[in-house]
Amino acid sequence: MKKLNKLSWVVAIAMAFFIGLVMVSSTTQASIRSQGTDWSKFQGYYPAKAYKSDEFSIAQLGGSYGGTLIDQTTYNTQVSNGRAQGLRMHTYLWYGIGDNQYNAKNMLDYYLPKVKTPKGSIVALDYEDGAKATYWNGREYVSTLAEKESNTRAIIYGMRRIKAAGYTPMYYSYKPYTLAHVNYQKIVKEFGNKSLWIAGYPDYQVRCTPYWGVFPTMKGVGIYQFTSTYKAGGLDGNVDLTGVTKNGYSGQTPSKPNKLVKPTNKKSVDVTYAFHQKGGNWYSNVKNFGSGSNGYAGAPYHANDLLYIKVNHGSIKYRVHTKEDGWLPWINKANKNDTANGVAGIKGHIIDGVQIFYTTSSGETYQQAYYRSQTTQRTNYLGTCADNGTIAGYDSWAGMYGEPLDRLQINIDNHNNF
Numbered sequence: 001m002k003k004l005n006k007l008s009w010v011v012a013i014a015m016a017f018f019i020g021l022v023m024v025s026s027t028t029q030a031s032i033r034s035q036g037t038d039w040s041k042f043q044g045y046y047p048a049k050a051y052k053s054d055e056f057s058i059a060q061l062g063g064s065y066g067g068t069l070i071d072q073t074t075y076n077t078q079v080s081n082g083r084a085q086g087l088r089m090h091t092y093l094w095y096g097i098g099d100n101q102y103n104a105k106n107m108l109d110y111y112l113p114k115v116k117t118p119k120g121s122i123v124a125l126d127y128e129d130g131a132k133a134t135y136w137n138g139r140e141y142v143s144t145l146a147e148k149e150s151n152t153r154a155i156i157y158g159m160r161r162i163k164a165a166g167y168t169p170m171y172y173s174y175k176p177y178t179l180a181h182v183n184y185q186k187i188v189k190e191f192g193n194k195s196l197w198i199a200g201y202p203d204y205q206v207r208c209t210p211y212w213g214v215f216p217t218m219k220g221v222g223i224y225q226f227t228s229t230y231k232a233g234g235l236d237g238n239v240d241l242t243g244v245t246k247n248g249y250s251g252q253t254p255s256k257p258n259k260l261v262k263p264t265n266k267k268s269v270d271v272t273y274a275f276h277q278k279g280g281n282w283y284s285n286v287k288n289f290g291s292g293s294n295g296y297a298g299a300p301y302h303a304n305d306l307l308y309i310k311v312n313h314g315s316i317k318y319r320v321h322t323k324e325d326g327w328l329p330w331i332n333k334a335n336k337n338d339t340a341n342g343v344a345g346i347k348g349h350i351i352d353g354v355q356i357f358y359t360t361s362s363g364e365t366y367q368q369a370y371y372r373s374q375t376t377q378r379t380n381y382l383g384t385c386a387d388n389g390t391i392a393g394y395d396s397w398a399g400m401y402g403e404p405l406d407r408l409q410i411n412i413d414n415h416n417n418f
Helices: 010-014 017-027 075-084 101-114 145-164 175-181 184-191
Strands: 034-039 056-065 068-071 088-096 122-126 168-174 196-199 221-227 236-240 271-277 304-311 315-322 351-359 368-375 405-413
Touching (some): 056 101, 056 236, 068 101, 075 088, 088 101, 101 145, 122 145, 168 184, 184 196, 271 405, 304 315, 351 368, 351 405
Parallel strands (some): 056 088, 168 196, 196 221
Antiparallel strands (some): 315 351
C-alpha cells in the first residue's frame, strides 16, 4: 500500500501501551489470531508466502485516484497463486475519492464485478490520501467537522455497496489520518467491531511479529498492520485479531491444488555489470547478484566514476548521478571502450546515484530491474529500487546525494529477490 507518515505518531501513542494491551487482550483471543500480508503491484504477479505460518493475504484490485481508475494487472494471478499456496485471499481497493460519491459510484460499478475472491471475503477500502480538508492547523490540512462527516458518508456509501455485493467491507487507513478526516465511530457502529484495518509501525526494522506498544487504540480494529517491513526489502505484515479473514472461507483454509500456478512465458534474464574505480581500473564483471565478493559491483569504501550494464534478453537503459554534474544522460549501450556513449559517467567524477530501466520483450511475463546500492559512508545497503519506483517506500533511484556509491547489486525478475 502507499506509505504515508504512519511512523511519526509513534511517540504520541506509545503512552497508550498499557491501554493497547488491555484493548487487544479484551477484544481478541490469541487462538483466533492469524498473520498474513497484503500485496499490490510491488510484489509482482506471483508472490510467495513470506512465512510458512502465514494464513491470508489481501491483494489490490485497483482503485480511484482522484477519479482516475487504475487497474492492478497483478491482481488476478496474485489471487489464484495465493489460493494455490493455501492462503485465504481477500481484496482491497485504493479509495482516493475524498468525499465525492459520484467518483465512488463509478469506481465501485467498475471494480465490484471484477472481484475474484469468494463471496463473503473482505473487500477493503484504502482511504489514506485525498480526504476533503481545508483547515490549516499550522502543520497540515485537517477536515472541518462538516468535511469529516462528508468524508465519512462517502466511505460508508462504499462499504454499503461492498456489503450489498455479498462481501465483507472493511476500512483501511492509519490512526492519525483517520482522526483528522473521518468519524470512524460511525463506521464501527454500522459495520461492527471487525470493520477497521489500521496500520501503525514502531519503526522500519524487519518485524515478523507485532510490537503491541504502538497498537492503534481504536474501537473496531479487526486487522492490525504492524509493519511495512515484514521481510527485508519491504512487505506489509498484518495480524487478524478477530478471525475476520476467515470470512468467505467457512472458517477453513482453502485446499491446495496439486500444482502452484506458474508463469508460462517468463524468460530468464542475465544482467552483467561493472564499476570503474575512480583513479583506477574496471572491476571484474558481475552477473546478477550473490553473496561475498562476487555478489556486487565495486569494492567497499572506494568511489567509482563509470558504470557498465548489459542484458542478454530484452533491453536496458541506465544513467548515473555524479557529485560534480548531477544526472547525466541515459545510456542504452554497453561498451567499456566507448566512454562517451557506451558507459554511464565521466572519468574522475564521483557517482552517488544510479537509475535503471529494464524493458520486457513483447508477449513475455513483465520483469523489472531490481537494484540496490551501498555508499562509502554506510555499513548496510540502502533500500531496494525497481525501475521507476515500484518498491514501496523508496525512491526511483539508488544512492544518496553527496555520498560516493561504492557497491551495486542488480537482478532482473518479476519479483524482488533482495
